[in-house]
């Protein structure tokens with residue numbers, strides 16, 4: 001490792017502390033921390049053993065006072081604050097690792113991208129599936145043609161537990177759906193053209209926050225004719241569950257079938273003779289003990305890889321692999337599903353455009369942004 005990075009971290013709830021601990025373990029320094037909640041700052045100072053570093057409750061003040069001291073900042077505050085918290089650091093030219101999504105609402109997400117532009121060297125987004133070995137391998141298998149043309153994809157994300165009482169979520173699909181919306185776009189290399197969805201309350205679920213339901217089914221199609229489905233829930237009572245099924249014309253790929261804890265994560269390629277293809281492989285989960293967020297064993301290595309790649313890209317002056325541009329696409333997809341579920345499964349059309357104004361106009365025309 002050539003350089004010790006000096007990080008700021010703004011937003012130090014569950015995942016902010018996970019990111020901070022990872023970069024510390026990777027040999028880097030936390031030189032400033034912040035959160036709008038003073039109690040969260042105090043807890044993080046203690047847990048991360050950074051009691052002596054500068055602490056802030058205002059991101060603009062942190063950016064202004066620390067700009068010259070920071071090599072990078074990690075932002076993991078409430079979703080509704082992401083854009084507003086990131087902007088002072090963009091202006092101070094501090095590279096940002098920003099948790100997903102850009103904001104709660106699509107209008108504000110477009111405004112933010114319009115303000116900062118499309119340059120992919122400013123912000124890496126915390127969509128960690130893009131750095132996950134099992135899913136990267138799955139993508140490679142799809143592209144190799146081993147299962148033929150894709151007929152159907154099904155991306156499953158099921159938490160075991162409700163979110164913490166401190167959490168804010170505009171809706172189950174907006175919060176959870178973004179991960180698998182991006183996964184589907186990334187695996188298929190295609191953007192959906194039609195989306196419809198439903199959100200449900202299943203029995204025996206109690207959450208400290210109201211996000212409209214605990215289970216959602218999102219269906220979509222793509223221009224080449226793939227039929228897709230995102231399954232989301234917070235009720236998978238035997239453990240955190242992430243699976244992807246891909247049904248092709250010559251076989252199927254099943255990534256991450258539920259295998260309990262601590263895994264492993266299987267990538268199974270099933271051939272049309274019902275036998276496993278030799279390209280099938282298994283990937284490790286991290287075996288953790290003590291208290292940890294439920295998603296950490298599955299994605300610990302991906303978060304670590306994401307931080308390494310962030311620094312490698314900075315050192316090389318390379319574009320980040322997942323930026324404001326990719327997360328905006330996933331947000332458009334999730335917004336269509338969220339609105340559909342609010343309107344009894346109405347079908348929403350959507351189309352991605354490179355030009356931001358055209359893209360936004362198309363979202364307004366398709367009812368995904370309320371017109372000015």
Ligand SMILES: NC(=O)c1ccc[n+]([C@@H]2O[C@H](COP(=O)([O-])OP(=O)(O)OC[C@H]3O[C@@H](n4cnc5c(N)ncnc54)[C@H](O)[C@@H]3O)[C@@H](O)[C@H]2O)c1
Nearest residue numbers: 011012013014015016037039040076077078079099166167
């Ligand atoms: N990429 C991922 O896998 C992943 C996982 C979890 C969360 N996230 C994202 O990260 C962001 C933060 O999520 P989180 O899980 O850290 O939420 P969280 O509820 O733990 O923290 C969010 C905010 O709640 C407040 N808070 C938390 N703990 C507190 C405490 N002890 N005392 C006072 N206030 C406290 C703080 O203001 C904190 O910034 C969200 O935008 C979420 O979408 C991403």
